[in-house]
Amino acid sequence: MDLVKPIPRPSTTTRPFWDGLNERKVQIQRCDACDSWVFYPRTRCPSCLSDLLIWREVSGQGVLYTYTLARQPTAPHFADETPQQLAVVELDEGVRMTSTLVNVEPSDIVIGMRLQPYFDQVTDDVTLLRYQPG
Amino acid sequence: MNAEIDATSEKFLRGKYAIVGVGETPYTRGSGTTTRALGTYAVRRAIEDAGLRMDDIDGMLSYSGNDSIPSTAVAGDLGIRLNFYMDVMGGGSSTEALIGIAMGVIEAGMCKTVVIFRSMNGYSQIRIGGTGRGSGASNLSGDGLFGRAYGQSSAAQAFAQTFMRHMYDYGTTPEQIAHVKAIHSEHASNNPKAYYKHRVTVDDVLSSRMIVKPLHLLDCCVETDNATAIVVTRMDRARDCKHMPATILSVVGRCCKPRIDNHYQAGPISTVAGHYAKEILWPNAGVGPDDVDLTGSYDAFTFTTMLQLEDYGFCEKGDGGEYVSSGIMRLGGARPNNTSGGHLCEGYTHGMNMVIENVRQLRGEIDDSCPTDTNGKRQHTYDYSTGGCRQVRDPEITANLGWAMPGTGSALVMAKGER
Numbered sequence: 001m002d003l004v005k006p007i008p009r010p011s012t013t014t015r016p017f018w019d020g021l022n023e024r025k026v027q028i029q030r031c032d033a034c035d036s037w038v039f040y041p042r043t044r045c046p047s048c049l050s051d052l053l054i055w056r057e058v059s060g061q062g063v064l065y066t067y068t069l070a071r072q073p074t075a076p077h078f079a080d081e082t083p084q085q086l087a088v089v090e091l092d093e094g095v096r097m098t099s100t101l102v103n104v105e106p107s108d109i110v111i112g113m114r115l116q117p118y119f120d121q122v123t124d125d126v127t128l129l130r131y132q133p134g
Numbered sequence: 135m136n137a138e139i140d141a142t143s144e145k146f147l148r149g150k151y152a153i154v155g156v157g158e159t160p161y162t163r164g165s166g167t168t169t170r171a172l173g174t175y176a177v178r179r180a181i182e183d184a185g186l187r188m189d190d191i192d193g194m195l196s197y198s199g200n201d202s203i204p205s206t207a208v209a210g211d212l213g214i215r216l217n218f219y220m221d222v223m224g225g226g227s228s229t230e231a232l233i234g235i236a237m238g239v240i241e242a243g244m245c246k247t248v249v250i251f252r253s254m255n256g257y258s259q260i261r262i263g264g265t266g267r268g269s270g271a272s273n274l275s276g277d278g279l280f281g282r283a284y285g286q287s288s289a290a291q292a293f294a295q296t297f298m299r300h301m302y303d304y305g306t307t308p309e310q311i312a313h314v315k316a317i318h319s320e321h322a323s324n325n326p327k328a329y330y331k332h333r334v335t336v337d338d339v340l341s342s343r344m345i346v347k348p349l350h351l352l353d354c355c356v357e358t359d360n361a362t363a364i365v366v367t368r369m370d371r372a373r374d375c376k377h378m379p380a381t382i383l384s385v386v387g388r389c390c391k392p393r394i395d396n397h398y399q400a401g402p403i404s405t406v407a408g409h410y411a412k413e414i415l416w417p418n419a420g421v422g423p424d425d426v427d428l429t430g431s432y433d434a435f436t437f438t439t440m441l442q443l444e445d446y447g448f449c450e451k452g453d454g455g456e457y458v459s460s461g462i463m464r465l466g467g468a469r470p471n472n473t474s475g476g477h478l479c480e481g482y483t484h485g486m487n488m489v490i491e492n493v494r495q496l497r498g499e500i501d502d503s504c505p506t507d508t509n510g511k512r513q514h515t516y517d518y519s520t521g522g523c524r525q526v527r528d529p530e531i532t533a534n535l536g537w538a539m540p541g542t543g544s545a546l547v548m549a550k551g552e553r
Contacts, residue, residue, distance in 0.1 A: 005283075005285070006282045006283055007283065008283050039399070040280055040396065046393065065299065065398075065403070066295040066296070066298045066299035066302070066398075066403055067295065067298060068291060068294035068295050068297075068298055068346050068347050068348075069344075069346070069347040070285075070286075070290075070291050070294075070345075070346045070347075071343075071344050071345060071346065071347075072290075072345045072346065073285070074285065074286075074287045074288040074291060075285075075287070077285070078285040081285060083347075084285050084286075084291075086284065086285065086286045086291055086294075086295070087295075088295055088398055088403065095399065096398055096399055097280055098280045098281045098284055098286055099280075099284055100284045100285065111298070111299065111302045112302075128283060128284065130284075
């Protein structure tokens with residue numbers, strides 16, 4: 001069995017997010033109609049249904065909202081990462097995203113800790129947005 | 135976004151429908167047979183339990199995750215001609231939701247009596263969470279784009295983030311939550327059908343292998359092969375069935391938190407769908423949590439029981455850890471929970487076995503090891519020690535709490551006999 005990890009294939013809606021990561025930038029959508037941040041990428045703002053969603057570069061910094069340590073990988077693809085340090089990160093803009101934590105020992109992970117992006121280029125075309133203390 | 139929900143009705147269906155038949159296969163690991171054979175067996179048992187004939191059934195509903203058999207096959211095997219059937223996708227919030235749908239289609243005049251089943255070889259064929267499966271590179275989209283790409287895809291991984299935040303927000307401890315497994319194992323020790331019949335302690339849970347923080351192995355439910363079925367009909371027909379009807383006071387189906395595609399984006403991740411579902415459940419039932427004699431929670435994990443009981447209002451928000459470790463949920467306690475042992479111990483059939491258990495509790499006819507009289511009626515001893523009784527004394531009102539994930543839930547309130 002060829003253990004290829006799931007790799008995002010950007011769609012029209014999500015491509016700016018992935019293109020930004022390839023340039024070491026975090027870009028998320030902002031609704032110009034109701035001044036709210038939108039993540040994950042959508043075609044319309046779920047708050048006001050406007051389609052005036054503009055991609056904006058943000059710092060990518062935030063805090064750890066919650067996390068878990070998975071010692072049993074869901075799929076064999078991820079066995080090399082155990083314990084998987086799965087996290088929900090709340091960006092300073094207020095949106096939350098799922099990621100993984102790197103450059104931190106499991107025992108040092110605490111909810112509320114400051115985090116900064118770690119750009120992990122996993123293929124020629126795709127960079128994943130992981131997080132590290134900072 | 136408007137997160138308020140008011141789906142309360144004119145209450146004209148309160149007390150008008152009932153569960154009249156229940157049935158199941160043994161809970162095994164390695165059924166050695168097909169989901170078709172399992173489903174047919176359970177459906178037949180439920181219909182016979184109701185005292186009905188196969189041709190009294192003209193509606194059928196089932197749910198699955200592409201791991202089961204459709205209604206048409208089961209109906210064919212039993213010679214049943216259907217006026218209505220539907221097989222839907224779904225897991226843990228489906229039983230209660232389909233009970234509501236059954237009431238709706240009967241009310242609409244589409245059929246008269248509906249059997250609902252769930253059949254799965256959940257251990258020997260398709261295991262929930264897909265351990266060992268996975269297609270590798272794929273076109274990830276939506277929430278999957280931001281979960282699976284990082285290796286998060288199982289229920290345990292996704293739910294654990296809610297549990298961790300609950301511990302952070304409210305000081306809940308794994309030791310408190312381990313009581314759920316210990317208590318359910320006590321109940322299962324009095325259930326001859328249970329897959330795990332041995333009692334375990336809080337220490338046993340805490341010393342078992344860590345799977346996904348804060349879940350130890352014994353915080354996770356058992357995977358089994360089984361089928362379960364129930365029969366729903368209108369009260370005028372229920373009166374003529376074999377047993378005292380388990381009368382439906384209220385039902386909620388797949389009620390959601392805001393942003394259900396990614397629920398933790400909106401509001402606290404440590405609040406679950408019951409927070410919204412209770413606003414439908416209790417007003418329609420005409421009773422509240424304090425009126426409930428026993429509960430049936432969806433214990434896919436120990437923590438899910440705590441979160442549901444808390445958000446349905448059985449205790450204050452944040453006090454769930456205290457509630458589940460207080461002893462109230464034990465047989466003999468003020469409000470026992472999952473007297474069959476539930477998914478943690480009896481077996482895993484996506485919520486339906488806890489409904490079956492509460493139907494039997496309301497009848498006063500729990501299938502434990504108590505002696506039977508000359509008429510075959512069980513004489514309950516109310517001695518809840520190992521191998522003994524698990525019948526609750528004269529329960530009047532039960533609540534079942536179904537769970538698909540933190541963001542989606544279903545619920546059911548039943549009462550003893552006609553109201």
